[in-house]
Structure formats: structure tokens, C-alpha cells
Amino acid sequence: MTATPQEAPTSEVFTAAVTLDQREPRHFDVAYAATTQPCPWPKAYGGDLVAAAAAAAMRTVPEAGEGGKSLHSMHSYFMRPADIGAEVVYEVELLRDGRGYSTRQVRGYQRDKPVYVALASFAAGEPGGTHAARSPEVPSPESLPSAAEYLADRSGGTMTEESKAYWSGGRSFDMRHVPGPVYLTVEGERTPHQAIWLRPHDRLREVPGLTRAQRDLAALAYACDYTILEPVLRVLDLAWADPRVVTASLDHAMWFHDVPDEGVVDDWLLYAQEAGHARSGRGVGHGRFFTPDGRHLATVVQEGLVRAS
Numbered sequence: 001m002t003a004t005p006q007e008a009p010t011s012e013v014f015t016a017a018v019t020l021d022q023r024e025p026r027h028f029d030v031a032y033a034a035t036t037q038p039c040p041w042p043k044a045y046g047g048d049l050v051a052a053a054a055a056a057a058m059r060t061v062p063e064a065g066e067g068g069k070s071l072h073s074m075h076s077y078f079m080r081p082a083d084i085g086a087e088v089v090y091e092v093e094l095l096r097d098g099r100g101y102s103t104r105q106v107r108g109y110q111r112d113k114p115v116y117v118a119l120a121s122f123a124a125g126e127p128g129g130t131h132a133a134r135s136p137e138v139p140s141p142e143s144l145p146s147a148a149e150y151l152a153d154r155s156g157g158t159m160t161e162e163s164k165a166y167w168s169g170g171r172s173f174d175m176r177h178v179p180g181p182v183y184l185t186v187e188g189e190r191t192p193h194q195a196i197w198l199r200p201h202d203r204l205r206e207v208p209g210l211t212r213a214q215r216d217l218a219a220l221a222y223a224c225d226y227t228i229l230e231p232v233l234r235v236l237d238l239a240w241a242d243p244r245v246v247t248a249s250l251d252h253a254m255w256f257h258d259v260p261d262e263g264v265v266d267d268w269l270l271y272a273q274e275a276g277h278a279r280s281g282r283g284v285g286h287g288r289f290f291t292p293d294g295r296h297l298a299t300v301v302q303e304g305l306v307r308a309s
Contacts, residue, residue: 009148009169011200013037017048018055018207018218020090027107028093032056036084039170040163043081046249047225049088049108049116050076054221055207056090057104057120058214061097069102069122070259071217076118076252082110100124132257132296133288141197141268144176147183156184157241173198173223182233184241192235192275196227199268216265217256220289220298224271225249229304231275232283238308248305250282255299260291268292281307 020032034052036044054074062068082088093105101123108116148168151159167183178195180187200219207215229247238245269289276284287300 007169009172009174009201011172011202011204013170014051014172014200014219014222015205015207017222018051018210018215020052020055020059020209023089025091028091028105030056030060030094031089031091032059033087033089035087036082038084040160040166041084044084045225046078046252047222049078049082050074050118050225050252050254051218051222052088053090053106053108053116053118054120055210055214055218056092057106057118057122058217059209060092060094060104061102061122063211063214067097067102067124069124070213071256072121072123073255074118074120074221074253076116078116078249078251080110080113080115081248082108082115086110088115100126133299135270135288135290135294135296136195136272138178138195138197138270138272141176141199144178144197146174146176147181150181151183154184157239158243159184159241163241169201171223171226173200173226175227182230182239185239186234186237188234190235190237192231194227194231194234194273196271196273197268198223198271200266203266212262213259216260219265220256220260221254224254224287224289224298224300225252225302227271228273228285228287228300228302229283229306231273231285232278232304232306235275236278236283236306236308238306242308244308246305246307246309250303250305252302253300256297257299258295258297260297264291264297269297276301278306281305 023031025031095103176197273287283306289297
């Protein structure tokens with residue numbers, strides 16, 4: 001479902017990605033299926049798999065009542081590229097249910113081959129001291145161009161009309177870059193730091209089998225992978241449309257520090273990012289999600305293939 005200039009962009013792509021159908025498990029305790037969403041690249045978007053696996057794991061752990069817990073961390077490996085528009089079956093192993101924590105393993109299979117594996121941990125929460133990273137000071141999202149506005153009169157590199165429409169409105173989220181996008185060229189300084197303001201194109205829809213809080217955690221997991229390697233591209237002076245560039249997610253870790261209040265993920269969030277390392281055709285990106293008032297919601301670290309052939 002790639003947006004075109006005649007269509008108003010929506011958040012339906014995310015909703016479809018995390019809408020699961022129950023299946024008969026073959027390997028573990030329970031199984032769900034989801035279909036990977038369209039994108040203009042050869043293989044499926046990595047955040048599609050992370051979010052669907054998070055949704056599958058969350059459906060096996062009650063959020064409220066006795067034994068209720070919330071997803072607090074998830075560690076993933078991408079084992080094979082997943083085909084676009086094809087079903088992935090997520091099998092969940094119920095590894096442990098303790099008083100304070102529960103642990104799940106999720107494996108994603110496509111055409112009977114494992115394409116993705118993750119461990120997810122859930123916590124009941126308890127009183128304790130608090131500390132959080134500080135949000136950087138950046139221009140407001142309203143002062144920055146949307147992807148659609150930035151790309152409206154631009155062309156070049158490997159950008160096709162399909163990829164232009166996808167960046168502009170096909171990803172469920174409006175994304176605005178500081179210091180500037182890396183779609184066609186590296187806009188702004190070749191620094192290892194950048195920030196993204198992001199917001200769903202419209203209010204997130206209900207997702208069957210998930211509470212609103214669980215849906216919002218899945219939305220963070222879905223959106224985080226789009227730009228997490230961009231600081232690596234930026235510092236190496238590489239852009240997405242550079243015909244030499246090849247990227248792929250290798251592994252992914254995410255910690256959810258705070259369950260967003262209702263409506264928080266429907267509004268602007270700041271995703272502050274930096275390149276931690278780049279060498280041997282791989283790069284590490286670090287990211288933190290903040291609310292506009294500075295509340296630290298989640299932390300992301302990903303290693304990815306970053307190749308300029």
C-alpha cells in the first residue's frame with residue numbers, strides 16, 4: 001500500500017503489519033501469522049518483523065491483573081531477508097513466567113525457513129530510583145519540511161517515483177530530519193548525530209488482540225528501524241539514493257523504559273540518534289525516543305550492513 005500524491009497518507013500500513021491471525025504451532029507453544037507490507041526495496045522492511053514479533057509476544061503475556069506485565073526489552077536477529085507481501089508465521093515459546101518477569105522467544109518462519117528470531121522480556125514493575133537521558137534541543141517539527149515537501153521537486157540517484165511516494169507517505173509516519181534528510185544527498189553536516197521528529201499520518205487504529213498501550217509499544221518498534229542506520233550513512237557521506245549503497249539490518253535491541261500514556265504516540269515524538277561505530281561494512285546506530293516534554297520512552301541499538309560497492 002504505497003501512497004501516491006492523490007492519496008492522503010495514513011497509518012494503515014503499520015496497522016496491517018501488526019494485525020495477526022492465529023495459526024497452529026509446529027515448533028513452540030503458540031503461533032500467529034502476519035503479512036509483510038509493501039515497500040520499494042527487494043525485501044521486507046526490518047521493523048515490520050520486529051513489530052509483528054513484539055505483537056505476537058505481547059499477546060501471550062497479560063498486561064493487567066494478577067501476573068500483569070509490560071514489554072520492557074527485546075533482542076532480535078535477522079537471519080534471512082523476508083519476502084514482501086508474503087506471510088510470516090511467528091511461533092512463540094513461553095520460556096518463563098515469574099512473579100516479576102516473563103520471558104518469550106519468538107521465531108519468524110517464511111516458507112518453513114527461519115527468517116527472524118527474538119527474545120522478549122516482560123516486567124511487572126516495582127518502586128525504585130529514577131534517572132533518564134536528556135532530550136536534545138532541536139528545532140520544532142512545524143519548522144521543518146515533511147518528507148513529501150522536501151522531495152516534491154527533487155529527483156536523482158536510484159530514487160524512483162515508487163520510492164519517492166513511499167518516503168513521502170507510505171511508511172505510516174511523517175518523519176522530519178534534523179539537520180536534514182539523507183534521501184538523495186547528505187543534507188547538513190557530516191556528523192554522527194541526527195534527530196527525527198515523527199508522528200503517525202493520522203491517529204493509530206485499534207489492533208485486534210492488543211491493548212492501546214501494547215499497540216503503542218509495537219508502533220515504536222515498527223518505526224524505529226526506518227532511520228536507525230542513517231547516522232552511519234550521514235557520517236560516511238552516503239545517501240539512500242546513492243546507487244552504491246546497500247544496507248540491511250543484522251541485529252536489533254530495544255528497551256522500553258516507560259509505557260506511553262494514551263495518545264502520546266499519536267503526537268510528535270523525537271528520535272535522537274547517533275552513529276556508534278562503522279567498520280568492515282557494518283555500522284552501529286543508537287537511538288532514543290523522547291516525548292516533546294522530554295520524557296525518555298525507549299532506547300534502540302542496531303548493527304546493520306552498510307556497504308558502498
